[in-house]
Amino acid sequence: MNNHSLKIVFAGTPDFAAVALQAILEAGHQVMAVYCQPDRPSGRGKKLVAGPVKKLAEEKGLPVEQPLNFKETSDIKRLSDYQADLMVVVAYGLLLPQSVLDTPKYGCLNIHGSLLPRWRGAAPIQRAIENGDSETGITIMQMDKGLDTGNMLLKVSCPIDKQETGSSLHDKLAQLGGQAINQYLATYSPEFCGEVQDDSLANYAHKLSKQEAQIDWSKDASDIERKVRALNAWPVCFTHAGNKRIRVWQVELTDNHSTNAAGSVIAMSKHGIEVVCGDQKTLLLKELQPDGSKRMDAVALLNSRKDWFIENPVLGQHD
Known part of the structure; x- marks a missing residue:
């Protein structure tokens, strides 16, 4: 043939x-x-x-x-x-x-x-x-x-x-x-x-949905990290700082542990925003996007909106 x-x-x-x-x-x-x-x-x-x-x-x-x-x-x-x-x-x-x-x-x-x-x-x-x-x-x-x-x-x-x-x-x-x-x-x-x-x-x-993109901080850090990568570029994972919705484009696993509650912001630095996960390991939020804004690295977000995380030290909790 x-x-x-x-x-x-x-x-x-x-x-x-x-x-x-x-x-x-x-x-x-x-x-x-x-x-x-x-x-x-x-x-x-x-x-x-x-x-x-x-x-x-x-x-x-x-x-x-x-x-x-x-x-x-x-x-x-x-x-x-x-x-x-x-x-x-x-x-x-x-x-x-x-x-x-x-x-x-x-x-x-x-x-x-x-x-x-x-x-x-x-x-x-x-x-x-x-x-x-x-x-x-x-x-x-x-x-x-x-x-x-x-x-x-x-x-x-x-x-x-x-x-x-x-x-x-x-x-x-x-x-x-x-x-x-x-x-x-x-x-x-x-x-x-x-x-x-x-x-x-x-x-x-299963077909992807926007609902599944909300980060559940009670999950293990490695599970959250994989989900963030999997749902990039659609529908993109997100979390809340108070009533502020933030899309999470990139995170990084750390070697750190914390006894703070899941979702707690325990550090903010040039490396990113460090958040506690359900297995008491932490993740660094590296690239973020507030609603109505462009994608930016964590440092840029902290320069303009650091108060979001001071006022709302536990992510994912919102009205």
Whole structure:
């Protein structure tokens, strides 16, 4: 099989997917059409804004399809008309029904941001950091009706650095995803069935929420530190000094201990704001962002708002 003769329909919406689409195009594959989520309202004016995949597809002159879902028979017929050999799906944002999975000649492939079956679901990148995993990676998977349950066709690993954030790991895996799909397509054979996942090893990576970003100072210092890194750059962890809400972009573990209550501010210096955690170990708050202000280092915040922490020596307590 001449693998550059494969007819591919691509489905994805955010920048993670756009990187993969760019890689597929650069490798010379035939992309018959691009599917992405409908444009969403954004900004103060709530104007409809196209996602990164749609913008790239339009730049390349590719047909763009944006069905709300695939419940209409006309949507399935439209997909069928492209006569695709494969559909490559990356962060599309919609659980595809069996009718879609069965439409391309050889089915649908997914580029998934974890070493399956470790993290299935919406936020595998962030959950890997939050749970202290030492590595993650990309899995190319044959899609089935389950959520990230299909056979694994190719796995490429990526170490998780101790300073890794959700944002930095996202970017690394986006690049790796593009490389992995091209590696797989280069030797594609429809007869290759891959490896069945061991369901007993699977964990569900729940979708991120703004509510979970509030720091619980009763947790261990290492747990809080990982969460801050995992939720950077969205939704970003936060705490309160009295009624002042402060986003926490960067923290640092210390070797110090304190018997003060969890959330207590015990030192303020050029190194940061030192806060006690539930295991009596302390964290240094290094980069912060008060509501309505830009990101700044702790020293800059203390220069203008040190009184916040003098008046509210225990963080997280607010009306």
